[in-house]
Amino acid sequence: MLILNLKSTGPFIALCLVFLLGVFVNEAFLSSGNLANILARSSFIGIVAVGATFVITAGGIDLSVGSMAAFISGCMILLMNALHQSINSISIIICIAVFASIAMGLLAGLINGLLTTKARIEAFIVTLGTMGIYRSLVTFMADGGTLSLSFTINDVYSSVYYGDFLGIPYPVWVFFSLAGLAFVLMNKTIFGRHLFAVGSSEKVALYSAIDTEKIKIFAFMIQGFCVSIATIIYVPRLGSASGQTGVLWELEAIAAVIIGGTALKGGYGRVWGTVAGALILTLIGNILNLTDMVSNYLNGAVQGLIVIAAVVIQQRNGVQAKS
Amino acid sequence: MNKPANLELIKAVRLHKSFGPISVLNGIDLTIKAGEVHAILGENGAGKSTLVKLLSGFEHLSSGSISVQPMNSEDPNDLLKRAVWDQRTAEAQKVILIHQELNLIDELTVAENMFLGVERLTQFSLFGLRFLDRASMDEIASKYLGVLKIGISPSDKVGDLSVAEKQLVEIAKALSKNPRVLILDEPTAVLTEQESRVLFARIEELKSDGVAIIFISHKLEEIVALADCVTIIRDGDQVGCFNVSELSKDDMAKLMVGRELSKLFPSIPEPLSKAEFAMSVSSLEIDGKDPVSFALKRGEILGFAGLVGSGRSALMETLVGLRKAKRRVVFINGSEVFISNFAEARANDISYLTKDRKGRGLFLEKTVAFNFSLFALKQFSHWLLDSATELKALVKALNLFDIRVKDLKAGVNKLSGGNQQKLLIAKMLETAPQIIIFDEPTRGIDIGTKSQIYRLLAELTQKGCAIIIVSSDMNEVIGLSHRVAVMRDGQLTGMLEGKDINDVEIMRYAVGLKKQ
Numbered sequence: 001m002l003i004l005n006l007k008s009t010g011p012f013i014a015l016c017l018v019f020l021l022g023v024f025v026n027e028a029f030l031s032s033g034n035l036a037n038i039l040a041r042s043s044f045i046g047i048v049a050v051g052a053t054f055v056i057t058a059g060g061i062d063l064s065v066g067s068m069a070a071f072i073s074g075c076m077i078l079l080m081n082a083l084h085q086s087i088n089s090i091s092i093i094i095c096i097a098v099f100a101s102i103a104m105g106l107l108a109g110l111i112n113g114l115l116t117t118k119a120r121i122e123a124f125i126v127t128l129g130t131m132g133i134y135r136s137l138v139t140f141m142a143d144g145g146t147l148s149l150s151f152t153i154n155d156v157y158s159s160v161y162y163g164d165f166l167g168i169p170y171p172v173w174v175f176f177s178l179a180g181l182a183f184v185l186m187n188k189t190i191f192g193r194h195l196f197a198v199g200s201s202e203k204v205a206l207y208s209a210i211d212t213e214k215i216k217i218f219a220f221m222i223q224g225f226c227v228s229i230a231t232i233i234y235v236p237r238l239g240s241a242s243g244q245t246g247v248l249w250e251l252e253a254i255a256a257v258i259i260g261g262t263a264l265k266g267g268y269g270r271v272w273g274t275v276a277g278a279l280i281l282t283l284i285g286n287i288l289n290l291t292d293m294v295s296n297y298l299n300g301a302v303q304g305l306i307v308i309a310a311v312v313i314q315q316r317n318g319v320q321a322k323s
Numbered sequence: 324m325n326k327p328a329n330l331e332l333i334k335a336v337r338l339h340k341s342f343g344p345i346s347v348l349n350g351i352d353l354t355i356k357a358g359e360v361h362a363i364l365g366e367n368g369a370g371k372s373t374l375v376k377l378l379s380g381f382e383h384l385s386s387g388s389i390s391v392q393p394m395n396s397e398d399p400n401d402l403l404k405r406a407v408w409d410q411r412t413a414e415a416q417k418v419i420l421i422h423q424e425l426n427l428i429d430e431l432t433v434a435e436n437m438f439l440g441v442e443r444l445t446q447f448s449l450f451g452l453r454f455l456d457r458a459s460m461d462e463i464a465s466k467y468l469g470v471l472k473i474g475i476s477p478s479d480k481v482g483d484l485s486v487a488e489k490q491l492v493e494i495a496k497a498l499s500k501n502p503r504v505l506i507l508d509e510p511t512a513v514l515t516e517q518e519s520r521v522l523f524a525r526i527e528e529l530k531s532d533g534v535a536i537i538f539i540s541h542k543l544e545e546i547v548a549l550a551d552c553v554t555i556i557r558d559g560d561q562v563g564c565f566n567v568s569e570l571s572k573d574d575m576a577k578l579m580v581g582r583e584l585s586k587l588f589p590s591i592p593e594p595l596s597k598a599e600f601a602m603s604v605s606s607l608e609i610d611g612k613d614p615v616s617f618a619l620k621r622g623e624i625l626g627f628a629g630l631v632g633s634g635r636s637a638l639m640e641t642l643v644g645l646r647k648a649k650r651r652v653v654f655i656n657g658s659e660v661f662i663s664n665f666a667e668a669r670a671n672d673i674s675y676l677t678k679d680r681k682g683r684g685l686f687l688e689k690t691v692a693f694n695f696s697l698f699a700l701k702q703f704s705h706w707l708l709d710s711a712t713e714l715k716a717l718v719k720a721l722n723l724f725d726i727r728v729k730d731l732k733a734g735v736n737k738l739s740g741g742n743q744q745k746l747l748i749a750k751m752l753e754t755a756p757q758i759i760i761f762d763e764p765t766r767g768i769d770i771g772t773k774s775q776i777y778r779l780l781a782e783l784t785q786k787g788c789a790i791i792i793v794s795s796d797m798n799e800v801i802g803l804s805h806r807v808a809v810m811r812d813g814q815l816t817g818m819l820e821g822k823d824i825n826d827v828e829i830m831r832y833a834v835g836l837k838k839q
Contacts, residue, residue, distance in 0.1 A: 188708050189707060189708060190700045190701065193696075193697065193700055194700075196693070197693075197697055200686045200689060201682075201686055203683045204686050206645065206683075207675075208697045210697075267686075267688070
């Protein structure tokens with residue numbers, strides 16, 4: 001019984017352990033400023049990873065999310081700068097850009113979904129392709145440099161990232177509300193059940209009258225939507241986008257999903273596990289910043305070790321639970 | 324390798340096997356002699372498959388012993404008790420098991436599958452590396468395929484074969500290993516009678532060559548026809564080992580279930596002659612085939628007979644929208660309906676139970692509840708899923724269909740075949756369909772569960788459901804159907820009624836001797 005419990009509570013126990021580690025390493029860790037910073041930073045990867053939970057549960061994978069975020073960022077900045085010539089109200093400009101961002105995210109997800117289902121190309125290949133396309137488009141749009149948002153707009157827009165409600169930054173509210181919605185969608189709706197079914201076995205799903213293609217396309221569109229939301233709160237942070245924006249986000253998002261206990265082969269997803277995974281990854285980066293024991297440059301190595309350890313623990317639990 | 328008959332090849336004493344706290348076999352004694360066909364009979368879940376897995380080293384004994392006559396020795400005193408009896412030792416001693424589940428790799432050819440792990444290599448070598456000798460592997464493979472009279476080539480991809488052909492490839496693979504003891508776990512479950520007969524002829528030949536055969540089957544007539552002695556097990560206990568000539572089929576059935584069996588096929592009243600047509604298929608056209616049409620009354624059971632590969636499942640899957648049709652004109656209760664996918668069939672009160680329970684019917688890793696409610700989810704959901712209603716419906720169905728589940732949280736792969744089949748039925752009936760298509764409803768399940776399913780079919784007709792049964796079990800088709808449609812090569816070759824429903828007549832249409 002304990003082992004079975006460990007399987008579902010593992011990511012949260014790990015999160016607590018990493019948190020305790022942070023407390024021991026440096027007093028500054030517990031300062032409200034640092035904690036708010038950790039939560040806000042984890043929300044980008046976290047929101048993207050919530051979307052990735054859907055795609056991976058459906059048995060797919062999306063490598064294009066980082067480039068997609070960069071491309072949408074670039075488009076938002078160009079759009080807002082252009083609208084600034086003709087529209088005076090900055091809040092209207094931002095609203096238009098937000099809607100455009102969501103539309104682009106959904107469209108990008110739809111394209112990935114249609115290519116994997118209707119054209120029957122492996123999700124890995126499709127999203128490897130779109131990853132390259134979006135990355136090169138944003139580099140092209142920035143002419144190899146950086147796209148910057150007009151200062152007057154950024155002055156208003158920056159409160160979306162830096163502002164807070166009840167002392168908690170807006171991005172964190174967005175992150176947790178989105179995760180709550182995603183949890184309900186995945187665990188309490190027909191769509192969620194169908195998602196598990198498609199990821200478990202497409203054949204059985206078909207013979208249970210499930211439109212497997214529709215489910216997979218929806219999963220990619222949810223991923224696109226999440227990327228657009230992450231972008232909307234990311235743009236005001238720096239007010240710029242370049243060819244380097246969102247690099248390796250796809251791997252961090254997948255890592256968060258895996259640490260959270262979602263099966264990479266599909267058929268089982270845990271939204272709150274993913275949230276814990278994203279927090280763990282950000283915490284590790286933060287702790288390495290606060291300590292001299294391990295160089296901050298080794299952040300990637302520590303994260304890599306944690307991902308591998310998470311999978312080893314899950315597999316061993318799986319074996320024990322079966323026998 | 325002619326061995327004297329009656330030489331004891333394997334002596335198993337007090338075999339005991341438990342998985343965790345659950346005891347599956349409680350002390351089975353078994354003596355396997357050269358040149359003898361030894362049948363093992365028992366209900367599903369009685370422990371038959373576990374027993375043969377112990378004998379072939381795929382599972383390890385909890386207690387007891389297995390002794391073997393060493394190869395190249397005919398002295399009964401040489402009988403060796405093996406300290407370790409695992410799969411490798413068993414294979415080395417030429418004790419070969421053909422599993423109930425197919426263990427072939429779809430992407431490889433027939434010959435590659437047959438020689439998997441024991442590949443033949445060429446004589447010539449390059450820097451000490453030798454190469455696969457495809458020519459000789461293909462040649463040996465085609466020799467054994469020929470023996471079984473299968474019309475497939477060693478270079479065919481296994482993924483392209485039918486289930487029956489795959490089963491025959493497994494048998495050919497086992498034969499190519501020159502077994503001393505050949506164990507067949509329900510080999511005929513997916514074979515037609517024709518194919519079974521070829522297999523039986525081969526088994527007789529092996530027997531006269533001194534090979535010992537261990538044979539699991541649910542089909543009593545096969546055991547009577549083939550076996551010399553039969554070991555009957557019930558709930559892991561050995562009921563006894565009998566000479567087949569001393570028992571009637573009825574005796575065997577009684578010993579197996581431990582109770583009197585009521586008549587296997589319930590009597591199902593004919594539908595009223597003026598009963599309305601529940602469904603009429605006026606034209607169902609699959610690419611390259613003539614259109615098929617038939618009609619079905621409320622309260623009627625229409626059987627579909629034919630050899631494996633005659634296109635019955637393909638026809639049904641096309642009807643319900645699981646496959647693309649060139650033309651599909653279907654009337655339900657007199658009005659035309661359009662079905663382009665399975666969900667639309669469900670919306671028109673049609674349900675289809677696949678014959679591939681494990682590959683297409685159920686998610687083996689998922690729980691009973693997940694599997695049960697998937698086809699009828701709308702009934703358990705408004706905006707959100709209502710797990711309380713879902714659980715209530717599940718408990719009701721478990722009782723109604725007598726599905727025995729030890730652990731509701733475990734995957735359905737922990738259930739016996741019979742319970743899995745009943746779960747599949749419960750899943751596909753939860754939407755209360757009016758037209759139900761059963762594809763091989765009792766394949767690979769025990770006689771007790773079979774009779775439960777037959778009684779269920781009778782009840783459904785009483786409620787006015789129209790039922791189609793596709794089955795390769797001739798007795799089942801004859802015993803249940805009001806009318807029998809016979810198919811061959813994707814065409815409907817005959818529609819039999821009344822006295823015409825008998826195995827000779829059905830076979831004539833099935834093999835193309837007759838056509839209406």
